[in-house]
Every structure is written in C-alpha cells, then in structure tokens.
Amino acid sequence: MNTRPIGVALLGCGVVGSEVVRLLTEQADELTARTGAPIELRGIAVRKLGKHRDVPAELLTTDSAALVAREDVDVVVEVVGGIEPVRTLLLQALRAGRSVVTANKALLAEHTAELAEAADASGADLYFEAAVAGAIPIVRPLRESLAGDRITRVVGIVNGTTNFILSAMDATGAGYAETLEEAGRLGYAEADPTADVDGFDAAAKAAILASLAFHTRVTAADVHREGIRDITASDLSAARALSCTVKLLALCERVPQADGSERVSARVYPAMVPLSHPLASVDGAFNAVVVEAEAAGRLMFYGQGAGGAPTASAVVGDLVAVCRNQVQGGRGPRESAYAQLAVSPMGDTPTRYHVSMEVADVAGVLATVAGEFSRRGVSISTVRQAVRGDGATLVVVTHTAPDSALAATVAALHELEHVTSVTSVLRVEGDTP
Structure with a gap:
C-alpha cells in the first residue's frame, strides 16, 4: 500500500480552480484520512501570474507542459476548459501514467x-464527475451504481443559465x-451567452450522458441541438394552459x-413539460437529471449544476477517488463502449x-x-380552438410520431390558404392533459 504524499498539478485557477485550492487547503487533514495519504499541490498553471493573490506565489507557473511533466506529479486536475492546449496536456499526462x-x-x-484509450494503455485513471451538472453526482451512478442495470432513458435540465431564463x-x-439581460446583470449569463442559450453546453453534456448510459461513443456532433432564443412569453x-411549463431538456434514450x-x-431542445x-x-x-432503468425504475438527481464551490466539490470528490486508487493499488472504472449502438437521426426519433396557429374562421x-x-401518419391527441373576431386560434397536440x-x-401548415400563421411549435415531453 502506497502512503507517500500524492502530488497534484492543477491546471487553471479561476472560479472553480481557486475553490479547489481552498478545499484542498482547508480540508487537508480530513482528505488525508479519507485517502490514506497526504494530497500535496505541486503547482498551479495559470495564464498570468499577477492575478491570483490568494494562492501561494511559489505554486504558480505559466508553463503548463513543464508542470504536467514533473516527476513528483501523480494526478493532473484540469479546470481550464476548451479543447487545446488542454487535450494535448491531458494526453501527455495519461500517456505518462x-x-x-x-x-x-x-x-x-x-x-x-x-x-480513455490513453488511460487504458498506461493504467491511469480518468475521472470527470464535474463535467456534467456540477455538484450533482450523476457520472459515478451511471458508471458504477447502475452498472448492473439496463438504462433506458436519461432526461435532464443540465444548463443553469437557460433554466433561470425560462x-x-x-x-x-x-x-x-x-x-x-436580467440574467446577465445577476451573473447567471455570460457576456456571450451563445454556448448556453443555443444549447451547445447542454449538447456536450448530453453526449457524455448518452455515452455512459448506453455504452456507446456519442459525440457532441451526434446530438440534435436547439436553443431557447425563439421561446416567447406566449409559448x-x-x-400553462396545458398545465405545463417549458424547459430546455437534454434527452438520451434507446x-x-x-x-x-x-x-x-441524443437531443437538446426546449419542450413543454407537464407540471x-x-x-x-x-x-x-x-x-436535475432523471434516469430510468429497467430494474431500478426512475431515479432523480437534483442540485446546483454550476458555480465555483459546487463544481469544486465534484472535482475534489474525483480527486479523492483517484488518490484512494493509488494508495490501495486499484483502478477506477474504464470506458465502456461495447454496445456500439448507432445514433438515431432526429427525423427518425419519436x-x-x-x-399553435392562427386560422380564418x-x-x-x-x-x-x-x-x-x-396524411403524414400523425395522430392528433387534443385540439383547442378559440374564435377571435374573423379568425381563430387553433392549438393541436399530437400523439407520438417520427419527428420528420x-x-x-x-411545413405544410404554413402553405394552407386559411392558416394565417403558425405562431408556435414546441415538442412535448411526458403525458399532457
């Protein structure tokens, strides 16, 4: 059993990284007791040295590659974001064990x-609980707790900015x-909210959830993505008239x-959800994320999906797991992609x-x-009509049918002579009245 100190390199010291440093410092004794060995920060890679006054200056460096390559580093913790140079640095770390x-x-x-292939080749661990839904433990349940079950569906609200707005x-x-605009003033939306409001953030998380749940490699490019820019107060x-609300959902299912x-x-779009x-x-x-499995039934995971402290909690939780493996000579779960299921085109997805449309009376x-x-094989569930002057509002809710x-x-409704306009189109999840 290894009881020597475990050296950690931290890449990034922003909102999340600074909280990771705080937790490692304030809880050092407890973390040692939980892992069986002291966890020691060897260095912190940052872009500029003068911006991090709350961190010991001797730990800071702008040379990420040199920090990752140090012989006294056992674990690399990355909270920078983006693809490069992070991808290269993490592959360098994993290939070195x-x-x-x-x-x-x-x-x-x-x-x-x-x-995952680099981790498997060297025997290193790859943990990423904080990549989906912040502090909410969802990656580990999918990889470990539900490994003996067959997951059929995962649906969740995985972006806090859009959920706040809606x-x-x-x-x-x-x-x-x-x-x-109000979300920006309150700090819930970035200056450039594109990744959130156009669904890119949720799509990346949906790809990860689908990969874990269905033992199949799913990338962000496989995820059908729609954002919330076109959602109106009328929607x-x-x-509400249907006893529903609207949420931006990440949906993954067999x-x-x-x-x-x-x-x-795997898809992301705003949808009506029954109350x-x-x-x-x-x-x-x-x-929140709802998981449906054949034996376990429906499980719900709820909590803070973003923010420095919640995300750092998930990061440090992973670090503890990795350190325990190193102390005890074990390894964490490997990638499971044996199923190799094809990805369903959105048009084929039920x-x-x-x-809602305005029509002539x-x-x-x-x-x-x-x-x-x-004519297209779509069955209608309910129809509501309200006459207004010489026109009427017609609302149709369908049964399940292929999205195409x-x-x-x-598209055909737009061309009908007596349809003045199609004012709203939203997908519906769950059973509506």
Whole structure:
C-alpha cells in the first residue's frame, strides 16, 4: 500500500480552480484520512501570474507542459476548459501514467475515446464527475451504481443559465431578451451567452450522458441541438394552459427499431413539460437529471449544476477517488463502449408536437388542418380552438410520431390558404392533459 504524499498539478485557477485550492487547503487533514495519504499541490498553471493573490506565489507557473511533466506529479486536475492546449496536456499526462481529473465537458464530448484509450494503455485513471451538472453526482451512478442495470432513458435540465431564463419568463411573463439581460446583470449569463442559450453546453453534456448510459461513443456532433432564443412569453402562456411549463431538456434514450435492434437518440431542445413531471419544479439555476432503468425504475438527481464551490466539490470528490486508487493499488472504472449502438437521426426519433396557429374562421378549416396531420401518419391527441373576431386560434397536440413527419406537417401548415400563421411549435415531453 502506497502512503507517500500524492502530488497534484492543477491546471487553471479561476472560479472553480481557486475553490479547489481552498478545499484542498482547508480540508487537508480530513482528505488525508479519507485517502490514506497526504494530497500535496505541486503547482498551479495559470495564464498570468499577477492575478491570483490568494494562492501561494511559489505554486504558480505559466508553463503548463513543464508542470504536467514533473516527476513528483501523480494526478493532473484540469479546470481550464476548451479543447487545446488542454487535450494535448491531458494526453501527455495519461500517456505518462498520471491520472486525470477534469471538469471539461467540451473536451470530453469530442475526445473521450482518445483520452480513455490513453488511460487504458498506461493504467491511469480518468475521472470527470464535474463535467456534467456540477455538484450533482450523476457520472459515478451511471458508471458504477447502475452498472448492473439496463438504462433506458436519461432526461435532464443540465444548463443553469437557460433554466433561470425560462423559469423567470414563466414567473414574470417577460420576454426572452429582457430576461436574458436580467440574467446577465445577476451573473447567471455570460457576456456571450451563445454556448448556453443555443444549447451547445447542454449538447456536450448530453453526449457524455448518452455515452455512459448506453455504452456507446456519442459525440457532441451526434446530438440534435436547439436553443431557447425563439421561446416567447406566449409559448410559456400556452404551456400553462396545458398545465405545463417549458424547459430546455437534454434527452438520451434507446430507440427500438422495426427489426428488433436499438439505436441511441441524443437531443437538446426546449419542450413543454407537464407540471406533474419531477423536472417541472426545477427552477432558477438548479439542474436535475432523471434516469430510468429497467430494474431500478426512475431515479432523480437534483442540485446546483454550476458555480465555483459546487463544481469544486465534484472535482475534489474525483480527486479523492483517484488518490484512494493509488494508495490501495486499484483502478477506477474504464470506458465502456461495447454496445456500439448507432445514433438515431432526429427525423427518425419519436416525439410529440404542440402546434399553435392562427386560422380564418371559415367552415372546414379544422378538417383541412387535421387532414395534413393524417396524411403524414400523425395522430392528433387534443385540439383547442378559440374564435377571435374573423379568425381563430387553433392549438393541436399530437400523439407520438417520427419527428420528420411532424416537421413536414408543420411545413405544410404554413402553405394552407386559411392558416394565417403558425405562431408556435414546441415538442412535448411526458403525458399532457
């Protein structure tokens, strides 16, 4: 059993990195007791030396490659983000037998296979709990706790910025633009919110979740992605009329095929969620993930999905696991991609639509609209109609159908003579009234 100090190189000392340093310093004795050996910071790689007055100056360096290559470094912890030069540095560490703890969702969504292969070749560990949903433990349950079960579906709210915006729009009736501005003032949205509001952040996390849940390599490019820029106050109002709310969801599930095989579907988009669904009550910047498994049933993981301290908690938790492995001579879980399931195109994925349109108040318009759905094999669940002057608002909620059939129906509705405009199209998750 190894009881010598375990040397750690930390890449990055921003909001998360500084919290990692704090936890390692304040809880040093307890962490030693939990791991069986002292954890010692060998150095902290930063871009500029003069910006980190709360960190011992002797630990700081701008030479990341030299820090990673030091002989007294056993574990590399990365909280920088981005792809390069991080990818090269972590591959360098893994190939040298140094274990890696990372919170880098973008890197993992593109290069997990490459990193996992390097870890396997050298016998190093690769841990990444903090890459999805901050402090919420979801990676380890998927990799370990549910390893004896068959997961069928994972659906979650995994981006705090968009959840804050949608929750505020629902509560206040305000529009998207003004709510985004308020989110920026309160620190919930970045100066450039593109990664969040256009779904890139959630798509990277969906790729990681799908890969873990279905033992298949899924990248961000495999994830169908839509953001929340086009969501309006009217959409939230329409959702309330159906006893629903609107959430940006990351959905990963097994999709049965006609020949008995399965594909993986991974997608991110705003959707109506019934108020009875556990995700409907997740408000503000909080995250939650619901996992459905054949034996375990439905499990929900809820908590703070971002922020310095919550994310650092997940990072240090991984570091403790890695250090325990080194002390006891064990290894963490390896990548599991044996299933090699194909990824289902979005058009083939079964979904449901909520379509709101303005129509002329003339005889036969409802039958004409219903005919467009029927022509493409789409069954209608409910229809609501409200007459206003010489026009009417028509709201159709469908049963499940291939997304391509639903999209084609909506395109056809735009061309109908008596449809003035299609004002809203949202997918629906769960059972609606």
